[in-house]
Amino acid sequence: MVFRAFVFGFLLLFFNGCQKKAAEIVIGTAGPMTGDQSKLGGDVKNGVLLAVDEWNDKGGIGGMKIRLEVGDDQHDPKQAVSVANKMVNMGIIGMVGHFNSSASIPASSVYQSAGIPMITPGSTNPKLTDQGYKTVFRVCGRDDQQGKVAAQFAAHSFHAKKIAILHDKTTYGQGLAEEFQKSILSVGAPLTAPSIEIVSFDGITQGDKDFRGILTSLKGKNPDLFFFGGIFPEGGLLVKQAREIGLMAPMMSGDGVIDPKFIEIAGEAAEGTYLTFTPDPEKIPNAQPFLKKYKTRHGNELAPYAIYAYDATNILLTAISQVGTKEMRDGKKIAEIIRNLKYDGALGHIEFDAKGDVKESPYIVWVTKGGKFEEFWKPQS
């Protein structure tokens, strides 16, 4: 009898434990948490955590607390797939990530087949949402939009005549460089027809530290602007080494380079670098409460993608709360709600189109000046 009571008590404890475990909503985030881009992954994680903590402070969803699982994909496609599988096995309800396009695209098919909605805060390669997956969303823009704005700036404001293009051979970097090239060839012609020549289109290796070879041969082609599709560790070294060997043409790049670490690496060589990105959240009234909270937690250092991660998390959690705790395992239903959501977040108003892209993504051009990033130019619409 004592034994039976013991077993019963044990089972009770066991079920109790189970129930406790079930009374949780698990969502995931993933990105480069270690390695050269760990700053970006860390920013994303901080943004997601802030949103999760806010929801938990309000009591969670339907009385259930939200727990975050963090995956480190080291911006490696293979790693991303294994992280995705791990996340699916851990039973996440939704994913905020991954960060890099080269990670998000392979990971997206894992989440798609598991029916788990994913919202990426930073993957801009068009292919991600062009795959036709119904559960994939992004709160950032697309590289075809970004490349077009960069090309408009280069042609109509900068008046470039000879452009050299470099990329880091990644899905994001090469994709952006190709979109830029495509737009340059079409953007110049119809308006004022300034004949722009693309003098070269070359790849470099991500993680490499010495680009003097390719830069020296670019110098021989005498470009007045060189465009780089890639992320800040290489971007910073490229512009620094370009100045050292005497290639003085300004660099232009995209949202992967806009990070304080870029200026830290390049030093004063960073001055005058043009970058496409979305407008400054400091100037968006809606973003102020978020920025205030984020800064009290993590200090004043600029974290450009934290706000995207924050909004993406809020969108995901809003959808989960609308679908209710009973049906929250139904990823397709959550995705359907996200698609029809009219969300006013820190970034302003967000609505998704049929593909899962945001309806409006206002890319503008920033410039590096006095060791800081500043808004510089807006395309005329």
Add this chain to the structure above:
Amino acid sequence: MLLQQLINGLTLGSVYALIALGYTMVYGILEMINFAHGEIYMIGSYLCIIYLGIFTALGLTQSHLILALCAVAILSGITCALYGVTMERIAYRPIRSAHRLSPLISALGVSIFLQNYVMLTQGSSDKVFPHFFTVKSVQAGDFPMTPIQFAIISASVLLMAGLHLFVQKTHLGMAMRAVAQDKVMASLCGIPIDRIIVVTFMIGSALAAVAGVMVSIYYGVTNFFVGYVAGIKAFTAAVLGGIGNIPGAMLGGILLGLTESLGAAYISSEFKDGFAFIILILILIFRPTGLLTRGAS
């Protein structure tokens, strides 16, 4: 333009050569590839940033920058020599008489350990070298060589010449050559083998550390992973020149640097790292003993 490319390649090559010397010297004496050697180079680049931080706090970099940089190179060299000795004592000496594969595996273990040790203590993101030089002062002038490139090439040449003299003209160097030729015979003649091996590790590690210091000044960034690629390339350079052969490592390093630079500039920058391995394969197929083969073997 070609001249500038050649100088770029020469700079890269002299760094490879300095690291390759450590591989080749250890191989010459122990007939093992010290795969942890690239990690010593990486630690050298971190020590450079750490020592510079200390010197800046003391106010030395502001008043005597060049002197401070030289002191950093020497201090990092000494510290890394200690790393080299420790590595030999802990990971290689106890298994010196074991099967040939054992020290190789031990070396891989040391390499993984050191990488993770640095990652955990120094963080996984890129460390940025302080910007001491203004863009103007490091720019190439009419003659397309930057002052830093000049410093790297001349320091490497000096170190290599010094090493050559040391090995050829001093008693210790003679003892090293003797141990390389025949360990048993050398010990019968009264040469303290253990001490010679320790000296070899010290010299090799110090050279790698100096290479690490110079490269972190040259590139301005480092991370815990740089030792891997640099190590593999320096290993290629050592094989190219004929592993175990000291002038061969110097030649191999410089040839490799030039191939990489010119290949990236004139063939394809996408395959910059590939050239090193293409060379390694070609050498292994057509001349497995390297360009300069070791005398008696």
